[in-house]
Amino acid sequence: MNDMTPIRTSTPKDWETDQEVRWCPGCGDYAVLKAVQRTMPEIGARPENTVFVSGIGCSSRFPYYMETYGFHTIHGRAPAVATGVKLANPELDVWIITGDGDALSIGGNHTMHLLRRNLDCQVLLFNNEIYGLTKGQYSPTSRVGTRSPSTPFGSVDAPASPCAFALGSGGRFIARGIDVNKRLPEVLKAAYRHKGAAFVEIFQNCIVYNDDVFAPFTDKANAANGQLWLDHGKPMLFSNGTKGLRINRDDLHFEVVDVIDNDWAAAGVQVHDVANRAVAHMLIEMPAGAFPVALGVVYDDPRPTFESAVVAQNIEASKGKAPDLQALISKGQTWEVEKEPHVI
Incomplete structure (x- = not known):
């Protein structure tokens, strides 16, 4: 269970199958897979107590x-299957693997209700801003102007923000990571520790159909100025500590400030509080380019989970009652069909 003290009970090898891993050479999914396999022993998870559920898409090959245990389900319906798994056995660790198209297009309704209900599970949304499996059509997260087989003149759709969607759906844990970044495992660990629905957006490079779309903040040369890694109780610093984020109190928006001689307090740099929902929304909505991309745990404020409420309700409803299947079947309008004698 994800509320237990982590005890190493396995090795990364114990989480690898005998299946040939088949993604395009250079796909970011390989890095995410390795990060998850390395993380599992460190959180004390056990293979026989773990279930991966996916929908349809490149990322959804993950359970193989x-x-x-695992389910490769149908397009957009991984949250529904995962809910059934968790209600049937709340002791299982349930992970949902999905993509930007799977979770936010055909599966948007299911994703919303999973987060609203607060099922205890981890949702890893691989965001490459494209439909990779079906050969490069634009997805709900594709940027305006994206040229694809379905938008040859450039997409005119305003893109969806996965984390804004999750926060607006009532999600209580919102985080971001990058497929090849060494800090991804710590984000996964934080998601596992959270009791409830933990939503993690992973920026994942599609080398074939949308290569380097995240390069402005993921490339090594751009990382210092393009990435803001958040830590609870620590100042929001980036650019090797020479810049930070300050809230303009006049109209409540973030602004970038210079930090002189490491004195971030004098510059008014905001200290990150993972339980502050309003600030979480501001971090998620920061315009790309003008601000760094907020990464790590953006929001973490637990509340009672869906399955715990269902279990408690069932226990209360069954008090003083003995299970009797025959009585249940016979309740209401019943009749008996007598066997007629055999006629020759």
Whole structure:
């Protein structure tokens, strides 16, 4: 269970299957898979107590490559299947693997209700801003102007923000990571520790159909100025500590400030509080380019989970009652069909 003290009970090898991993060479999914396999032993998870559920898409091949129980379900319906799994056995660790198209297009309704209900699970949304499996059509997160087989003159759709969607749906844990970044495992660990629905957006490079779309903040040369890694109780610093984010109190928006001689307090740099929902929204909505991309745990404020409420309700409803299947079947309008004698 994800509220237990982590005890190493396995090795990364124990989480690898005998299946050939088949993604395009250079796909960011390989890095995410390895990060998850490395993380599992460190959080004390057990393969026989773990279930991976996916929908449809490149990322949804994931369950084949994890030596656990798994379901490769239908497009957009992974949250519904995962809910059934968790209600049937609340002791299982349930992970949902999905993509920007799977979770936010055909599966948007299911994703919303999973987050609203607060099922205890981890949702890893691989965001490459494109439909990779079906050969490069634009997705709900594709940027305006994206040229694809379905938008040859450039997309005119305003893109969806996965984390804004999750926060607006009532999500209580919102985080971001990058497929090849060494800090991704710590984000996964934080998601696992959270009791409830933990939503993690992973920026994942599609080398074939949308290569380097995240390069302005993921490339090594751009990382210092393009990435803001958040830590609870620590100042929001980036650019090797020479810049930070300050809230303009006049109209409540972030502004970038210079930090002189490491004195971030004098510059008014905001200290990150993972339980502050309003600030979380501001961090998610920061315009790309003008601000760094907020990464790590953006919001973490637990509340009672869906399955715990269902279990408690069932216990209360069954008090003083003995299970009797025959009585249940016979309740209401019943009749008996007598066997007629055999006629020759």
